[in-house]
Amino acid sequence: MEKSQSYTSKYTGKGFVFSLDAFLALIIAFLFIGLIVYNPFEENKNVIARIEGQRQANDLLDLMDRKEILGDLDLDRIEQEMDSALSEQYDWTITITEYTEESTLFSKTGTSSIGNTAEDLSEKDVIKGNRIFLSFDGKEIDKYYVAEYWLWLK
Amino acid sequence: MAKGQAVSLDLFFAIVILFLVFIVFVDQNNLNINYSAEEIIEKDMKRAVSTAANNLVLTQGTPKNWEFSLDSQILLIGLVNTRRVIAENKLDEFMNMNYDISVKRLGIHGYDYYFSIEQKGIIVKEKYNTANPAYLSDSEKIAVTKRMVEYNGEISELYFKIYW
Numbered sequence: 001m002e003k004s005q006s007y008t009s010k011y012t013g014k015g016f017v018f019s020l021d022a023f024l025a026l027i028i029a030f031l032f033i034g035l036i037v038y039n040p041f042e043e044n045k046n047v048i049a050r051i052e053g054q055r056q057a058n059d060l061l062d063l064m065d066r067k068e069i070l071g072d073l074d075l076d077r078i079e080q081e082m083d084s085a086l087s088e089q090y091d092w093t094i095t096i097t098e099y100t101e102e103s104t105l106f107s108k109t110g111t112s113s114i115g116n117t118a119e120d121l122s123e124k125d126v127i128k129g130n131r132i133f134l135s136f137d138g139k140e141i142d143k144y145y146v147a148e149y150w151l152w153l154k
Numbered sequence: 155m156a157k158g159q160a161v162s163l164d165l166f167f168a169i170v171i172l173f174l175v176f177i178v179f180v181d182q183n184n185l186n187i188n189y190s191a192e193e194i195i196e197k198d199m200k201r202a203v204s205t206a207a208n209n210l211v212l213t214q215g216t217p218k219n220w221e222f223s224l225d226s227q228i229l230l231i232g233l234v235n236t237r238r239v240i241a242e243n244k245l246d247e248f249m250n251m252n253y254d255i256s257v258k259r260l261g262i263h264g265y266d267y268y269f270s271i272e273q274k275g276i277i278v279k280e281k282y283n284t285a286n287p288a289y290l291s292d293s294e295k296i297a298v299t300k301r302m303v304e305y306n307g308e309i310s311e312l313y314f315k316i317y318w
Contacts, residue, residue: 025168029171029175033175033179052300055208056301059211059238059301059303063304066304067309085302087300
């Protein structure tokens with residue numbers, strides 16, 4: 001009986017050392033496999049989609065500014081142009097902030113938002129950009145505007 | 155004798171595990187090499203399509219009045235005089251240019267391309283390799299970019315695709 005207890009205790013001790021070895025070996029093996037499976041190209045997939053979206057939005061804001069669609073603050077037309085121009089994979093919102101010059105300072109005198117304004121952007125990987133444009137009263141600058149866009153993959 | 159057996163068993167397991175890891179390594183490494191090659195081609199195509207489209211819609215080309223130059227003097231095609239506003243004479247010259255020469259002047263050697271301008275969903279200009287038109291739809295590797303331009307006074311969509 002005594003002999004048997006002693007044998008069991010000795011065996012358990014050896015087993016423990018073996019398990020620890022095996023455990024460490026397995027961790028190293030998994031790390032090694034993980035390293036092999038990791039593909040650095042995977043991360044770049046969305047980068048190109050982001051650049052593409054930013055270029056399309058910048059193109060459109062430039063053209064809308066040139067054609068005075070922005071200056072006229074024709075929000076329906078802006079919304080229509082954005083919807084038809086941007087690829088289907090993107091969702092967007094634009095905020096146009098109006099500034100008026102008072103003596104030498106600019107005061108914010110209005111804000112309009114269009115697009116998908118209901119989306120919570122805190123968790124989204126958004127692409128941002130802006131365009132500054134002016135409206136004229138005759139030959140005088142009337143107001144200053146900043147159109148900021150947020151674009152994200154649906 | 156018992157100790158010797160334990161060592162042999164440990165060694166046996168170690169060799170089996172090492173062998174399995176080695177098989178996974180070789181297999182996965184082959185996959186990664188192929189996958190990376192695919193990714194590199196895809197990335198190169200996206201870079202090429204993006205650069206060519208940028209040149210088309212944002213630059214006058216090189217030389218600036220390339221539309222009046224001999225084909226051999228043209229280095230780069232640009233379709234605008236003002237950024238994003240298509241110049242009719244440059245576009246006409248590009249449309250009439252020999253396809254193979256235009257490939258070189260667009261800087262997309264090795265790829266075929268499809269170019270179009272659409273207004274409200276209708277294609278108003280189109281250029282591609284007419285010698286092999288079916289290749290575009292059959293091709294597995296395509297990189298596409300869309301840019302917004304002003305053409306004939308209207309906001310239009312310029313599509314530029316390259317395929318391989």
